[in-house]
Amino acid sequence: MYKKSISLxxxxxxxxxxxxxxxxxxxxxxxxxxxxISGSSMGALxxxxxxxxxxxxxxxxxxxxxxxxxxKLLDFSFSKSGIIQGNKVFKIIEDMIGDVLIEDxxxxxxxxATDIKKQKEVWLQxxxxxxxxxxxxxxxxxxxxKVINDRVLIDGGVLNPVPIAPTLSDDTDVTVVVNVSARTxxxxxxxxxxxxxxxxxxxxxxxYSFLKKTQKxxxxxxxxxxxxxxxxxxxGNTIDMMQKTLSEYxxxxxxxxxxxxxxxxxxxxxxxxxxxxxxxxxxxAAKEKLKDFKS
Numbered sequence: 001m002y003k004k005s006i007s008l009x010x011x012x013x014x015x016x017x018x019x020x021x022x023x024x025x026x027x028x029x030x031x032x033x034x035x036x037i038s039g040s041s042m043g044a045l046x047x048x049x050x051x052x053x054x055x056x057x058x059x060x061x062x063x064x065x066x067x068x069x070x071x072k073l074l075d076f077s078f079s080k081s082g083i084i085q086g087n088k089v090f091k092i093i094e095d096m097i098g099d100v101l102i103e104d105x106x107x108x109x110x111x112x113a114t115d116i117k118k119q120k121e122v123w124l125q126x127x128x129x130x131x132x133x134x135x136x137x138x139x140x141x142x143x144x145x146k147v148i149n150d151r152v153l154i155d156g157g158v159l160n161p162v163p164i165a166p167t168l169s170d171d172t173d174v175t176v177v178v179n180v181s182a183r184t185x186x187x188x189x190x191x192x193x194x195x196x197x198x199x200x201x202x203x204x205x206x207x208y209s210f211l212k213k214t215q216k217x218x219x220x221x222x223x224x225x226x227x228x229x230x231x232x233x234x235x236g237n238t239i240d241m242m243q244k245t246l247s248e249y250x251x252x253x254x255x256x257x258x259x260x261x262x263x264x265x266x267x268x269x270x271x272x273x274x275x276x277x278x279x280x281x282x283x284x285a286a287k288e289k290l291k292d293f294k295s
Contacts, residue, residue, distance in 0.1 A: 006174045007036040007167035009256065010043025012157030012243060013180035014139070014269030015278060017042025019262045021059055022282025023178050024050055030290060032174075036108040038166040040156035043178070044111035044136035045093070048129050051105045052097040061092070062275040070273065094130045102129050110166040111136040112156035116145060121159045123166055124148070142270075161243040164254040175256035178282070181243040182261035190280045260289045 006027070010020045020043060027034065039047035049055040073088050102109050103126050111124040111132035124132035127148070135146035135153035145152045156163065162179055251259060262285055267274045 003031045003033050004173040005033045005035045006176050007038070007170040007172045008034050008047070009162055009164050009167060009175065009177040010037065010039040010047050011162040011177070011179045011181060011247060012041030012043055012155065013161070013262070013264070014042060015267050015271045015274060016180040016262055016264075016269075017046060018062070018272075018275045018278035019180055019266070019282030019285065020046040020178055021055060022279040022284070023260055023286040024055065026283050026286035026290065027176065032176075034107060035172050036167055036170045038110040038112065038163045039136070040112040040161055040163050041137050041139070042180075043163075044156065045133050047109060048097065048111065048133045049093075051107050051109050052100055052129070054096045057096055058093070059275075059279065061096075062272075063279075065273075065275075090130065090134055093133070097129060100129050102126055102132060105129070108170065110163065112160050112163040112166070113138075113146075113153040114156055114158040114160075116152050116154050118151070121156070122151065122153060123163075125166075139269075157243050157246075159246070160250060161247045162250045164250060164256060168254065174258060176258045176260065177251060177256045178260045178262065179247050179251065180262040180266075181247050181264045183248065184261050184263050186261070186263060188263070188266070188281050188284050190277050190284065193276075258289060258293060260286050 008024070008027070010017070024034070024046070034050070037047035037051060039045070046055065049058045102111075102124070109125070109129075111129075113122045113124060113132070113135040114120070115122050122135075124135065131146065131148055135148055136156045137143065138145050138154045140154055140158065143155075145154050147153070161181055162177055164175070164177060167175055260282075262278075262281060266281055267278060
């Protein structure tokens with residue numbers, strides 16, 4: 001039986017990007033062959049892990065993180081360009097994928113970043129994979145930027161949250177886009193195991209405790225009881241609004257064969273404690289979309 005080859009476009013959306021893992025697992029289960037990946041931000045990370053055959057190892061790691069583990073991974077930056085350096089997290093990821101070059105991967109790979117000085121989109125298709133991922137995932141004000149060849153690079157989702165264009169010249173049968181910032185009323189119910197639910201709540205409490213500590217750096221006039229109006233809430237909601245709109249324009253401009261939509265309100269941009277739920281959501285959304293796909 002002939003198996004369809006696909007170009008896979010993995011969108012940005014913070015913690016919702018965990019859904020990419022479930023989508024990839026469902027695509028492979030159905031016999032699709034992934035020959036090309038283009039990713040922005042979290043999509044670049046998940047795509048890079050798949051390309052180096054380390055996605056399962058990463059999945060097992062994030063599913064075992066508890067409250068203490070998450071706190072230990074927060075390495076605060078003394079730079080004005082970002083609150084978190086990200087060195088601890090990316091050291092773990094680098095240990096997983098190794099010192100591999102993008103051009104040596106078995107599949108075509110593009111990580112999309114944004115050149116903050118020249119204000120333009122950058123396609124990273126050569127060089128160290130870990131550097132490309134680090135640049136693509138540098139969420140403004142949260143992670144410090146990554147400098148590559150004198151370019152100051154930040155999150156690719158700032159300009160292109162669903163990078164379809166890098167796949168247009170691919171010799172594949174199908175283009176599949178995973179949009180994790182979709183404006184949709186579709187609701188998915190994911191049944192959570194009790195121990196997983198408790199772990200999520202514990203980590204969330206720890207994260208909000210961290211947020212409160214950061215408030216001392218914010219003028220009193222800007223402190224709000226509503227969490228959506230604190231510093232992280234404003235940044236997160238601003239990025240979410242921007243990515244929803246940009247994603248719609250990008251998909252409309254290069255309409256792909258399959259679009260798997262993950263609701264924008266499935267979880268917050270920074271709710272990385274909800275890995276299990278988002279992975280399962282990706283699997284369910286992919287299964288629902290793919291059941292109607294005809295050769």
